[in-house]
Amino acid sequence: xxxxxxxxxxxxxxxxxxxxxxxxxxxxxxxxxxxxxxxxxxxxxxxxxxxxxxxxxxxxxxxxxxxxxxxxxxxxxxxxxxxxxxxxxxxxxxxxxxxxxxxxxxxxxxxxxxxxxxxxxxxxxxxxxxxxxxxxxxxxxxxxxxxxxxxxxxxxxxxxxxxxxxxxxxxxxxxxxxxxxxxxxxxxxxxxxxxxxxxxxxxxxxxxxxxxxxxxxxxxxxxxxxxxxxxxxxxxxxxxxxx
Amino acid sequence: xxxxxxxxxxxxxxxxxxxxxxxxxxxxxxxxxxxxxxxxxxxxxxxxxxxxxxxxxxxxxxxxxxxxxxxxxxxxxxxxxxxxxxxxxxxxxxxxxxxxxxxxxxxxxxxxxxxxxxxxxxxxxxxxxxxxxxxxxxxxxxxxxxxxxxxxxxxxxxxxxxxxxxxxxxxxxxxxxxxxxxxxxxxxxxxxxxxxxxxxxxxxxxxxxxxxxxxxxxxxxxxxxxxxxxxxxxxxxxxxxxxxxxxxxxxxxxxxxxxxxxxxxxxxxxxxxxxxxxxxxxxxxxxxxxxxxxxxxxxxxxxxxxxxxxxxxxxxxxxxxxxxxxxxxxxxxxxxxxxxxxxxxxxxxxxxxxxxxxxxxxxxxxxxxxxxxxxxxxxxxxxxxxxxxxxxxxxxxxxxxxxxxxxxxxxxxxxxxxxxxxxxxxxxxxxxxxxxxxxxxxxxxxxxxxxxxxxxxxxxxxxxxxxxxxxxxxxxxxxxxxxxxxxxxxxxxxxxxx
Numbered sequence: 250x251x252x253x254x255x256x257x258x259x260x261x262x263x264x265x266x267x268x269x270x271x272x273x274x275x276x277x278x279x280x281x282x283x284x285x286x287x288x289x290x291x292x293x294x295x296x297x298x299x300x301x302x303x304x305x306x307x308x309x310x311x312x313x314x315x316x317x318x319x320x321x322x323x324x325x326x327x328x329x330x331x332x333x334x335x336x337x338x339x340x341x342x343x344x345x346x347x348x349x350x351x352x353x354x355x356x357x358x359x360x361x362x363x364x365x366x367x368x369x370x371x372x373x374x375x376x377x378x379x380x381x382x383x384x385x386x387x388x389x390x391x392x393x394x395x396x397x398x399x400x401x402x403x404x405x406x407x408x409x410x411x412x413x414x415x416x417x418x419x420x421x422x423x424x425x426x427x428x429x430x431x432x433x434x435x436x437x438x439x440x441x442x443x444x445x446x447x448x449x450x451x452x453x454x455x456x457x458x459x460x461x462x463x464x465x466x467x468x469x470x471x472x473x474x475x476x477x478x479x480x481x482x483x484x485x486x487x488x489x490x491x492x
Numbered sequence: 493x494x495x496x497x498x499x500x501x502x503x504x505x506x507x508x509x510x511x512x513x514x515x516x517x518x519x520x521x522x523x524x525x526x527x528x529x530x531x532x533x534x535x536x537x538x539x540x541x542x543x544x545x546x547x548x549x550x551x552x553x554x555x556x557x558x559x560x561x562x563x564x565x566x567x568x569x570x571x572x573x574x575x576x577x578x579x580x581x582x583x584x585x586x587x588x589x590x591x592x593x594x595x596x597x598x599x600x601x602x603x604x605x606x607x608x609x610x611x612x613x614x615x616x617x618x619x620x621x622x623x624x625x626x627x628x629x630x631x632x633x634x635x636x637x638x639x640x641x642x643x644x645x646x647x648x649x650x651x652x653x654x655x656x657x658x659x660x661x662x663x664x665x666x667x668x669x670x671x672x673x674x675x676x677x678x679x680x681x682x683x684x685x686x687x688x689x690x691x692x693x694x695x696x697x698x699x700x701x702x703x704x705x706x707x708x709x710x711x712x713x714x715x716x717x718x719x720x721x722x723x724x725x726x727x728x729x730x731x732x733x734x735x736x737x738x739x740x741x742x743x744x745x746x747x748x749x750x751x752x753x754x755x756x757x758x759x760x761x762x763x764x765x766x767x768x769x770x771x772x773x774x775x776x777x778x779x780x781x782x783x784x785x786x787x788x789x790x791x792x793x794x795x796x797x798x799x800x801x802x803x804x805x806x807x808x809x810x811x812x813x814x815x816x817x818x819x820x821x822x823x824x825x826x827x828x829x830x831x832x833x834x835x836x837x838x839x840x841x842x843x844x845x846x847x848x849x850x851x852x853x854x855x856x857x858x859x860x861x862x863x864x865x866x867x868x869x870x871x872x873x874x875x876x877x878x879x880x881x882x883x884x885x886x887x888x889x890x891x892x893x894x895x896x897x898x899x900x901x902x903x904x905x906x907x908x909x910x911x912x913x914x915x916x917x918x919x920x921x922x923x924x925x926x927x928x929x930x931x932x933x934x935x936x937x938x939x940x941x942x943x944x945x946x947x948x949x950x951x952x953x954x955x956x957x958x959x960x961x962x963x964x965x966x967x968x969x970x971x972x973x974x975x976x977x978x979x980x981x982x983x984x985x986x987x988x989x990x
Binding site for chain 2 (some may be wrong): 286293313464469483486
């Protein structure tokens with residue numbers, strides 16, 4: 250067993266643990282904190298089914314962002330949709346036998362890698378070119394974009410520039426999942442790709458990537474317009490009624 | 493009054509996103525509340541010893557009480573969707589009036605004390621200590637947000653700057669940095685029953701005078717009763733309706749509607765105010781305490797319905813919060829929504845033919861409608877989707893022959909705040925108020941030029957007061973602004989309906 254294999258195996262266990270534990274803690278925190286008042290933003294659906302539909306449109310189509318700014322929507326949606334496809338394509342490294350849908354998505358998944366880069370490039374360009382967005386950008390905003398761009402680039406490099414033994418990579422991943430470690434090929438682009446992906450996983454619960462779980466807990470989007478029919482008394486607010 | 497000189501911005505043909513003008517509004521600062529005002533409503537009189545630790549503890553407390561705050565402080569990705577949506581940014585160009593930048597004033601402190609990244613890598617993620625300079629920035633810029641929630645419509649995560657502004661104001665109040673205009677008024681509402689400090693006997697006198705005026709004008713015995721036990725309806729309306737113009741014309745309009753429909757109604761001197769400034773300072777407890785007066789008055793007078801007059805933020809509190817704050821309303825008539833908006837009531841009467849309007853009475857008017865932010869984005873009407881947009885317009889069109897909406901990107905949920913909401917309706921903030929009204933004034937100018945609009949109806953006391961003040965800065969006549977029930981009052985048939 251090479252040192253690289255051991256280091257990367259440990260890295261992935263640690264990153265997965267940080268992602269799962271960190272995210273679970275954050276989500277539990279959101280779920281535990283009460284929403285003491287009815288505050289949905291118009292146009293608010295009047296039923297729970299309506300809320301589910303609104304949330305679905307928000308998550309799948311970025312409805313509000315579309316209303317706000319067409320360029321940001323275009324680049325943002327392109328990036329996210331492509332990322333979803335790319336992640337889906339990567340399931341082939343974690344499943345045996347590979348699911349039919351995953352196999353079907355393989356060719357499109359490669360192009361999605363380029364689409365993802367295009368989206369990221371557009372989003373990053375805005376941080377330099379649009380004065381307002383330049384003003385609000387922090388170092389971590391740039392860092393996050395750099396991280397994603399490098400992950401995409403190193404991934405595409407393995408496909409088009411210097412091939413990696415993907416069969417061995419898959420064996421390594423399955424080995425991690427089955428606690429039966431297999432050697433990892435020590436190729437440059439692969440090691441960069443995996444290291445950055447692990448870094449992204451670890452950073453997730455401590456960064457703005459929390460927008461992903463956050464949107465589901467956003468009271469302005471997940472509440473129904475039912476205030477005259479339903480009291481929403483938080484436990485701490487109920488205490489006031491006892492006084 | 494103490495406000496510095498400034499230039500009224502020119503009205504442009506097409507809206508233009510301004511170039512950033514750093515610190516353009518750094519001098520905008522409302523008067524601080526006196527020790528007496530703060531203490532009267534349970535806050536420390538002035539900046540307390542060890543304020544920094546107490547402010548951070550308060551932030552921690554609020555993070556545990558409000559999911560909105562907790563999620564919103566984590567979820568922002570700095571995408572910039574909101575950056576050109578705030579009327580105060582559009583009117584001033586000050587980058588700290590971009591919603592995301594305003595939020596960052598709190599978020600950078602949150603990161604520093606409550607997140608791993610901010611504790612260990614503050615420079616990287618833009619985290620900052622809560623210093624006196626930061627507190628000063630909070631005071632200036634959270635008093636440049638009218639809590640109108642326009643940014644929240646466009647945010648992909650629904651982040652609502654109003655929630656963050658309210659949290660910042662609550663934290664500031666908790667360490668003794670209160671704003672004079674809001675805190676003084678909250679004291680008054682507890683002491684005297686209304687925001688304007690009008691005592692009970694003066695209210696009764698005013699209403700009597702109004703009855704006489706209506707009698708003179710119309711010959712009808714339209715009543716404006718106060719504290720009448722056994723009335724069917726308790727009307728809760730902003731106290732400006734009692735004597736400010738154009739507000740009072742709407743009050744006359746409500747009275748005529750009740751008269752024509754034959755509904756017994758009453759006002760209450762105990763709850764002679766719909767406004768609830770507890771909302772503006774983000775204090776749940778104050779909001780509840782102020783709203784409780786209304787429940788008490790309704791029970792004491794034995795009414796069967798509560799109807800709320802033309803007041804934007806009051807309707808948000810009533811529609812969205814009352815049931816939670818002071819409900820349940822099981823003592824009211826279940827056949828009517830509780831609470832009910834005066835527009836819901838009037839619209840229903842018109843549709844049932846219980847009142848009749850002569851549109852010709854308003855033929856001299858070419859009308860447009862300004863959606864008030866709190867009604868448009870924070871409440872509903874009629875139990876139907878978008879009812880708060882449909883119902884007031886339906887009433888206007890039943891009362892007038894000439895109606896034209898302003899540009900679609902400036903109405904309905906995309907409406908601009910009048911520029912005076914959220915506790916900013918005070919003279920020392922005149923520059924902010926005038927500049928914040930710019931986007932609305934541009935949209936108004938377009939319909940004035942195109943359709944000859946000469947009347948902008950609205951259903952909010954703050955909008956009416958704000959526009960009365962800022963319209964002249966843009967060379968409009970201040971009498972262009974008025975209430976929906978002003979139009980109703982002028983068109984309604986008071987005699988027999990047949």
